[in-house]
Amino acid sequence: MNVIKAEGLTRVFTGRPDRKNRLRRSRHVAVDHLDLSVEAGESVGYIGANGAGKSTTIKMLVGILVPTSGAVTTVGLHPLKQRRALARRIGVVFGQRSQLWWDLPVRESFSILSAIHGLSAADERTRTAELVDMLEMGEFLATPVRQLSLGQRMRAEVTAALLHRPELLILDEPTIGLDVLSKQRLREFLVTQRREHGTTLLLTTHDMGDVERLCDRILVVDHGRLAFDGTLDGLARTVGARRELVVDLATATGDLVDLDGAEHVRSESDGLRQRLAFDPQRTTAARVLAAVSERAEVLDLSITEPDIEDVVREIYRATRR
Numbered sequence: 001m002n003v004i005k006a007e008g009l010t011r012v013f014t015g016r017p018d019r020k021n022r023l024r025r026s027r028h029v030a031v032d033h034l035d036l037s038v039e040a041g042e043s044v045g046y047i048g049a050n051g052a053g054k055s056t057t058i059k060m061l062v063g064i065l066v067p068t069s070g071a072v073t074t075v076g077l078h079p080l081k082q083r084r085a086l087a088r089r090i091g092v093v094f095g096q097r098s099q100l101w102w103d104l105p106v107r108e109s110f111s112i113l114s115a116i117h118g119l120s121a122a123d124e125r126t127r128t129a130e131l132v133d134m135l136e137m138g139e140f141l142a143t144p145v146r147q148l149s150l151g152q153r154m155r156a157e158v159t160a161a162l163l164h165r166p167e168l169l170i171l172d173e174p175t176i177g178l179d180v181l182s183k184q185r186l187r188e189f190l191v192t193q194r195r196e197h198g199t200t201l202l203l204t205t206h207d208m209g210d211v212e213r214l215c216d217r218i219l220v221v222d223h224g225r226l227a228f229d230g231t232l233d234g235l236a237r238t239v240g241a242r243r244e245l246v247v248d249l250a251t252a253t254g255d256l257v258d259l260d261g262a263e264h265v266r267s268e269s270d271g272l273r274q275r276l277a278f279d280p281q282r283t284t285a286a287r288v289l290a291a292v293s294e295r296a297e298v299l300d301l302s303i304t305e306p307d308i309e310d311v312v313r314e315i316y317r318a319t320r321r
C-alpha cells in the first residue's frame with residue numbers, strides 16, 4: 001500500500017505586490033511538480049540543500065499547507081479534507097516546533113495527548129510505560145518541558161508523536177543539535193520502533209549519520225524537484241560518499257597504501273599523520289584501524305563523516321550534467 005502518494009505536487013509562494021506595479025508580485029516555486037510514492041514499512045530520508053523544499057513538502061503531506069496544484073494522499077487520506085482522521089494515523093515531529101506543553105511536567109503532556117487521541121486509561125499506561133522505558137525517560141517525567149535538555153525534549157517529542165501507534169512517523173530534523181550519545185540512542189530507538197511495529201519513517205536531515213543508520217531509501221530534492229531516488233548504495237555510487245580515518249602514528253611511516261578496504265588519501269608531517277578513505281558500506285573503521293595497526297603504532301585517531309551538504313552538492317552536479 002502507498003503510505004504517501006504525491007502526483008505533480010506543487011507549491012508556489014507569492015510575495016507582496018510590487019510597490020511600483022501593484023499587479024506584479026514575486027513568485028517562488030518551492031515544490032515543483034513532485035511525484036512521490038512511499039510504501040508501508042519503508043524508511044525514507046528526504047534530503048536537500050537549505051531552501052530546497054523539504055519542509056514545504058512535509059507541510060503539504062500533513063495538511064498544514066495547501067498545494068497550489070497537484071494531488072497528495074497520506075495513509076490514503078486527503079491531508080486537508082481529512083485532517084482529523086489523518087492526525088489519528090500519523091505522528092509528526094518538527095525539531096524546531098514543540099507539541100508539548102511548555103510549563104507542564106512531561107508526564108502531563110503525555111496524558112493530554114493520550115486523551116486527545118482517545119486512548120483508554122489502560123492503553124495510555126502501557127504505551128507510555130513502554131516508550132518511557134525504551135527512551136529512558138523515567139528520571140525527567142515530572143520535569144516541566146521548558147527545563148529539559150534538548151536531547152531529553154526530543155525523546156519526549158518522539159514519544160508524544162508515537163503514543164497513538166501511528167503507521168507513519170514524519171520527522172523534520174530529529175537529531176539536530178543533539179550530542180553523539182543522544183543521537184545514537186534516538187536512532188537505535190527508531191530502528192527498533194520500525195522493526196517491531198512496522199512504522200513507516202520519513203525524515204528530513206542534514207546529518208549523514210541519520211541517513212546511513214536509519215534510511216533504506218533516499219530522496220534528494222533540488223529546487224522542489226527530485227534529483228535522486230534510490231538506496232544509500234546508489235547514492236554512494238553516484239557521489240562516492242566515503243568516510244575518512246585520520247591516524248596519528250608513533251613514528252614517521254611511509255604511505256599506507258594497499259590497505260585492505262581503504263585508500264590512502266594523503267600523508268602529513270612526514271607520514272606521522274595519514275588520511276585513509278573507506279566506504280562504510282564495505283568495511284568498518286575498526287577493520288581499517290586493525291590493518292593500520294599491523295604496519296604502525298597508532299597513537300590517536302579520528303573519523304570524519306562526509307558532510308551531507310557535500311553529498312547533496314555532488315548529486316546536484318551529477319544530475320545537472
Ligand SMILES: Nc1ncnc2c1ncn2[C@@H]1O[C@H](COP(=O)(O)OP(=O)(O)OP(=O)(O)O)[C@@H](O)[C@H]1O
Nearest residue numbers: 013014028030048049050051052053054055056057
Ligand atoms: N511561507 C513562505 N512564504 C514564502 N516563501 C516561503 C515560505 N516558506 C518557504 N518559502 C520558501 O520556499 C523555499 C523552500 O523552503 P523550505 O522551507 O521548504 O526548504 P527546506 O528544504 O525545508 O530548507 P531547510 O533545510 O533550510 O529547512 C525557500 O526558498 C523558502 O524561502
